[in-house]
Amino acid sequence: MSSVSSQPQFRYTQPPSKVLHLRNLPWECTEEELIELGKPFGTVVNTKCNVGANRNQAFIEFEDLNQAIQMISYYASSSEPAQVRGKTVYLQYSNRQEIVNNKTTADVVGNVLLVTVEGEDARMVSIDVLHLVFSAFGFVHKITTFEKTAGYQALVQFSDEETATSAKNALDGRSIPRYLLAEQVGQCSLKITYSAHTDLTVKFQSHRSRDYTNPYLPIAPSAIDSTGQVAVGVDGKKMEPESNVLLASIENMQYAVTLDVLHMVFAAFGDVQKIAMFDKNGGLQALIQYKDVQTAVVAKEALEGHCIYDGGFCKLHITYSRHTDLSIKVNNDRSRDYTMPNPPVPMPQQLGQNPYTGNPQQYHAAGGSHQQQQSPQGGWVQPGGQGSMGMGGGGHNPYMAPPSSSSMHYGPGGHMPPQHYGGPGPMH
């Protein structure tokens, strides 16, 4: 028996059905508007909005077939077409006899939006751009992004349904403004539905997920992608292997960074055993060895993305090295072993490279220094632009203070009293 298989997709005249197919609807036509439209002819018992590729079609189902017939007949002979918000709506009998009432989660209003970014370069749209776009409608609590078969998607959490709805109405089907995208990035449009979620779980700040309500949330080691060094562990499920040795690369090195500067910066978090500096790809990198992994983790989270000098100069990017023990052959201006009993090292040279004051006080270690604050943030410039964690409010230090016990004694050489550098001490 093949009763329906040879039916054409549609005809100009469908056999009557209590289900009507509507097209040319305005964007985001609501169920209420559809009920309103059908009300003069009978009782609308079910609707389905946002149908079709453009989501500008819908179905309404009347209680009774005659009601549907009345509506079709009326508009067939009316001089005024059916309208929603002034837009002409075209009606016909549906080729089905009832609306399958799967109200998908996409139709249930909620405070979390499911956003699909469409376009060749959809993946080039950063979470920061999304944040910017959606923040226009209210405070964005959290964003997570992920890849599904549907493509590049994001969940955007607002505080309430109203805010989410205003964002959805305004942005669904729209393109991300050009000026927010890099030159070579093609058009990216947004398709938005409601998500069934009400509260997203964000374990780490990363390039894939953000919790804007919690600046103290740990930063995923993989969060910083500007140097393309790390790309694992996005959900906080998997992190790059931690190490007691950090690899620091210095970006925008407008001013010299010496071994002593690095030592000062990194010693704020605990004993630095060894440092080796070297040039790589035209930039300066350094390996900094702590005695344990924990200290390195604290230092990395505190320093990553921050600048040694105000003004965005000498920005640090830090990853874990695969080394565990550096082999320092000779102590010189590029490498040093602070654990050596009698290191033949000179006193630290004058650190006169500071572009502003000519003294090293400008940069002082993070971790709760209070003695010489010259800037409201305690000297560490907020990471700029991409990778910004959006923290900094409240005057709290977003990263942990290192244990003061281990940060106050240096190697046997003992030539650099840390107090001079405003290293972390007990808070007063």
Added chain:
DNA sequence: AGCACA
């Protein structure tokens, strides 16, 4: 402006 479901 032309028929949904995940």
